[in-house]
Amino acid sequence: MAGQLTHTGTGARTSRRADGHAVRLSQRDIDGLLLCGEHYGAPYDLLADALRVSPERLPAIVARWRRAGYAATGRFGPGPAWCWLTRDGMTATGLGFPATRPALARLAHIRAVLAVRIWLANGQAWHDGRAWWHSERRLRAVRQPYGTGHVADAEIHWPSLEHSPYAGQVWAIEVELTPKPATRTTAIINELLSPMRYATVVYLTAPAARTVVTRAVAGFPAQDRARLAVRDLPATAFGPQP
Numbered sequence: 001m002a003g004q005l006t007h008t009g010t011g012a013r014t015s016r017r018a019d020g021h022a023v024r025l026s027q028r029d030i031d032g033l034l035l036c037g038e039h040y041g042a043p044y045d046l047l048a049d050a051l052r053v054s055p056e057r058l059p060a061i062v063a064r065w066r067r068a069g070y071a072a073t074g075r076f077g078p079g080p081a082w083c084w085l086t087r088d089g090m091t092a093t094g095l096g097f098p099a100t101r102p103a104l105a106r107l108a109h110i111r112a113v114l115a116v117r118i119w120l121a122n123g124q125a126w127h128d129g130r131a132w133w134h135s136e137r138r139l140r141a142v143r144q145p146y147g148t149g150h151v152a153d154a155e156i157h158w159p160s161l162e163h164s165p166y167a168g169q170v171w172a173i174e175v176e177l178t179p180k181p182a183t184r185t186t187a188i189i190n191e192l193l194s195p196m197r198y199a200t201v202v203y204l205t206a207p208a209a210r211t212v213v214t215r216a217v218a219g220f221p222a223q224d225r226a227r228l229a230v231r232d233l234p235a236t237a238f239g240p241q242p
Contacts, residue, residue: 023068028053030093032061033070033085037095038135039114041084041102045240046114065089076104079239097137112175112237113153116204119234120156129164132157150191155198169199175233176209185216193224202229206237 025033032051036042042050048058062083065071070089075081087099102110117133120126134155143151154173158166172192180188192201203213210230217228 023064025068029061029065033065033089033093034095035114036071036083037085037090037093037097038137039117040100040106040110040137041082042114043082043111043239044080046111046118046236047083049236050114050118072101074101076102076107082107095137097141108177109175111239112177112204112206112233113173115234115237116173116175117154119236125166129158129166130161131159131166150188152192152198152201156202166199170197171200171202172198174201174203175237176203176205176213177233177237178206179209179212182212182216185212186219189216189220189228193220193227198227200227200229202231204231204233204237206233 028051032047035047035050044058044062045055047062048055051058051061053061062071062073065083066073068088070086070092071083072086073081073083082102084101085093085095085097085099090097090099113136120131121133125131134157136151136153139151139155152172153175156171156173158164158169158171160168174188174192179185189201192198203217205213210232213230217225217230220228
């Protein structure tokens, strides 16, 4: 049946397109398709990092997704190509989001948020705490059509594990590449902090945005500042370096 995701291995069914060509999907394929769908799309270099494959291997992997009808790829200018899901891909993954190309105006932000996810997921605290990522796209989906207010760029959920320092907590992730007006930044922080929506709000900033964010944070009472963290974006957020 078109659009059916399957694991390879014993008993696995085969995913087929209408033209009869068979494409067998591994767990790595499924993880990659879900990642592209949750993040509006993914640049090749970060997708390779997330799947733990060499950049040279990735084109063959996404070509298989294209043959299955689940993904489309293309270039939007300088830098690596991008991969995003088609309508069949959205149906197959069960995500159900609109199947559109990543918007040009949002490419830098989409890239930075995905870079943050990969960077955090590679950390020891994430591994030990078995944390999981709740994407902006998922957050917006559950708030529509009646949700209002600011939506975080992502949430990090920490399971209630014994001895975990973050057991049961939910953190908000905010990525800032360019500075917002100070009043807007303060309003966003205030909304995320109250009424106790998140145990911690983590801002990851580019150099251009850091001063505005740190000044806004400094204006909050000490008990609120204890729930705020400002960190630099990982280098991967800005694209491959020459």
